[in-house]
Amino acid sequence: MSSISVVGAGNVAVHLATGLLKAGVRIESCWNRTPEKATKLATLLQCDTVSKIEDLAESDLILCAVSDDALPLLIPQLSALARVVTTSGTVDVLSLSTNFPAGVFYPLQTFSSNRTIDLTTVPIFVESTSPEFTRALLELGNRISQAVTELPWEKRVQLHLAAVFVNNFTNHLIDLAQQQLTRADLSFDWLKPLLLETVEKLNNQTAYDAQTGPARRADLKTIEQHIAMLPPEQAAIYKLLSSSIQQRYKQHD
Template sequence: MISVVILGAGNVATHLYKAFAKSEQVKVTQWYNRSIKNLQSYKTEVSITDDLSKLEEADVYILAVSDDVSAHLSTKLPFENRLVVHTSGSVNVHDLDKKNRRGVFYPLQTFSKTAFVNFAHVPICLEVLDKADLKILKVLAKAIGSKAHKVNTDQRKALHLAAVYVNNFTNQLYRVAHEITEAKGVEFDILKPLILETAKKVQDHSPYTAQTGPAKRNDKKTIKKHLKLLENDHHKDIYELLTTSIQLTHGRKKL
């Protein structure tokens, strides 16, 4: 059994704790957060603390904290030569204090505390400086049903950047679409089957072959009508930018 100490109480930390707690191969020895009140609801399930000097011994220490905190927190750990990993897609593994063995346990998924996450659908990107530590992180990922992927720093950062496009930017486009439908008094829910079908299609086809619509067809008449319908200048800018991007991708326009 792998023993784990989790540091942090945000979305990622909370979902990791719940996944580890269900696994017969993992024991969460302790959960740390600088504000103990954020952990009070779990005090009957796991040992909680807000005191770094009282951290218990474990096989892996997971820094599930914000990107700008993980490096500093690693310097405050009161021990040496133990495996310490962060969960970020963008923080360099070398930013962690070198007094300990360093690694990355990056779950590539969007997390909200109120939304259930099935870790069988969450790829875990692993990076280590000591090859011997890769085995334990692979076992840890497998213990919660996730598929592990060994990546280097550049690959992990590229995945994180790409994730912003497919998740954060896409969600913002949903928001724009919601504003457009709301302005005309039509339900956004009518679009949800299309959203699901679009996500489903890319499981079996490349984004390039899955592309449809007026920009790909170079349907200038429809594009002009859409731009005329848009009353928000910001929405027009987004429409024109993405239309141009699609046209360039599919040879309908040249730089």
């Protein structure tokens, strides 16, 4: 594949399209429901922007990086124009009615506008409605990543679920910790070495074996003290997680 058009102008679209452009893939045009965002992306990608999705320039592939809820209607519409892929980890594209072949080009990474990501380290998972298209997607992925794998929806959705625990929920817990430190007028910098070690030791042991803390030790007095220090909503989260840890190890201790 030598050319693509882009639908969507969020972080995933920006990072993937920029990476493909650097890898020698020509970006023909882009569309976004917010014209200002489309114009900004078009400037970055050195391509045209269109006001109507049906006016996307002819290309080998349409890369669709929009919210999951929009895909059941949007993918069939785009497949009338060209082969199309979604970057979603959860939508079963093979169950949708399409004209041109449709597929998945799912990068397993968190993308932010203020961060530069080395795409060569990002796992990319592909699937499509035809073997030929799948081979083309594998080749396209190999142009930007060293870890490209064909993975069916049934496995991909499980992987996405695990990623929500590892990334989204973990980040929210860190936000709760930052809120707690702000209330206490303490610096989050003091927790950064702990956070880094928590992740780094997973290179050598499972999360199960690495678990420490009051709930793991069944230190009930400390747990009660912590709960009393928290606002009600955060106290409920603390209780739920502590109970989950205790139940997990009660089965094996």
